Structure formats: structure tokens, C-alpha cells
């Protein structure tokens with residue numbers, strides 16, 4: 001049987017980095033894409049083919065895909081859309097530019113890359129498109145409005161695509177991690193600093209006492225936090241199972257919130273998540 005192939009974005013750290021290693025250990029041909037050239041070079045030194053893909057620069061997609069298809073002879077078995085960032089801040093303080101920026105990275109870029117991959121998968125009659133969503137695509141949390149909005153939109157777009165692709169042999173799968181060890185919090189700081197004028201916010205005190213404390217202080221792991229390998233295990237099932245699940249929950253908070261959002265009235269769910 002010929003070697004299976006996967007393109008993974010956001011491989012510089014966290015979930016993407018672990019997924020690249022996990023899929024290679026499984027014997028797959030892994031294209032471990034990074035946003036920055038320096039990280040592509042680092043991943044190449046680890047033996048990966050590492051095209052540069054920046055969701056905020058769609059001109060990077062075609063050369064990256066060309067590199068992938070040249071190496072595989074024109075096929076791609078799986079795409080793992082993973083690279084993303086957070087932009088913490090109260091919704092009332094989010095300039096629309098901040099939303100445009102995060103939507104390009106976390107949704108529009110994923111969408112355009114997926115659109116460019118679909119013809120390849122259609123031609124081969126099969127494929128798996130795996131989207132790294134979040135428990136924050138199922139329920140919301142204070143300060144996470146921008147990120148929440150991108151993941152909720154991803155849920156809607158991916159659910160629609162899955163239904164539409166039923167006649168193609170292409171499966172669309174969502175992975176829903178809760179707290180996972182990675183650089184996501186640290187990587188959100190430049191976006192917070194670029195966009196949120198917190199000192200002039202009506203919530204300046206809350207930023208000082210709550211959000212900034214959480215962002216800038218080195219805290220231990222969150223309750224129920226798991227290593228990225230917990231996501232990789234679900235990714236492996238998603239791309240190898242004969243009949244993959246449409247959604248894979250990762251971490252206890254996802255199971256709890258995934259259930260509560262179905263059974264609780266909105267006000268009751270609001271009360272619970274406002275404690276988070």
C-alpha cells in the first residue's frame with residue numbers, strides 16, 4: 001500500500017508540532033507547514049518537508065500545495081487545519097480590524113486552503129479534512145469573544161461542508177480540544193497589545209486584576225489540561241478510521257460543556273461559564 005499523506009498547518013509549536021511527529025511515527029508522509037520561514041527551517045532540520053503557509057497571506061497557499069503534490073505525485077489524503085491564534089479582550093473593546101485579522105487567520109485562510117485542496121481529494125475520490133476547533137466553538141467564555149466567534153463560525157462552515165461532501169468520499173471532521181498545553185496564551189499577547197486599548201476601557205480595572213494577570217503571569221497548567229498528544233490521538237482516529245466521527249471531544253471540560261449546552265437553558269449556561 002502506498003504511503004498516506006497529510007498536510008498540517010501551524011506546526012511550529014503545540015498541537016501542530018505534536019501532530020506532525022505523531023503522524024510521522026505512524027508512517028505517514030507529513031507536510032508540516034509553519035507560518036514563519038525560521039520554523040520551516042527548524043522542522044526541515046527535524047526531517048520534515050515543511051512548506052510555509054501563513055493563513056494571513058493567501059499567496060503562500062499555491063506554492064505550498066504545489067510542493068506537496070509534487071512530492072506525492074498529485075494526491076493528498078488528509079488536511080489538518082490547525083494554525084490559529086487568540087486575541088483576548090472584552091467584546092466592547094474589540095475594534096473591527098481585530099476581528100478581520102483573526103477571522104483571516106482562523107477561518108478565511110482555512111476556508112481558502114480547504115477550497116484549494118478539495119479538487120485534489122475529489123479527483124482521488126477520497127480525503128479527510130480535519131478542523132481543529134475548540135470547546136470554545138461549543139460554548140463561550142468572557143474575554144474570548146474574537147476567538148469564540150471564529151470557532152463558532154468554523155463549526156457552522158464545517159458542518160455544512162460535511163453534509164455537502166456526502167456524495168464525494170471526502171469526510172469533514174471537527175476536533176474539539178479543551179485546555180491543552182501549548183503556546184496559545186503567550187502567542188495571544190502581541191494581538192492583545194496591538195488591538196486592545198485596555199487602559200481607556202470601561203473595564204480597565206478588570207483588565208488589570210483579571211485578564212492581564214492571567215496573560216502575563218506564569219501560571220501552572222489549567223485544571224484538566226492535557227498534553228497535545230491527546231489531540232494527536234483523536235487526529236489519528238479521524239484520519240484512519242473507516243468511518244470517522246464528525247466530532248472528537250478532547251479533555252473533560254469539552255465533554256462537560258458539550259453536554260451542558262444541550263440540556264441547559266441559556267441563562268443557566270451563562271451562569272456556569274461566567275465562573276470560568
Ligand SMILES: NC(=O)c1ccc[n+]([C@@H]2O[C@H](COP(=O)([O-])OP(=O)(O)OC[C@H]3O[C@@H](n4cnc5c(N)ncnc54)[C@H](OP(=O)(O)O)[C@@H]3O)[C@@H](O)[C@H]2O)c1
Nearest residue numbers: 010012013014015035054055083084134179180182183184
Ligand atoms: N491549546 C489549547 O488549549 C487549545 C484548545 C482548543 C483549541 N486549540 C486550537 O489548537 C490549534 C493549535 O493551537 P495551539 O494550542 O497548539 O497553540 P500554539 O502553540 O500557539 O500554536 C499555534 C500555531 O498556529 C500558528 N499560526 C498562528 N497564526 C497563523 C497564521 N496566520 N497562519 C498559519 N499558522 C498560524 C502558530 O504559528 P507561529 O508560531 O508562527 O505564531 C503556531 O504554529 C488552534 O487552532 C487552536 O485554536 C487550542
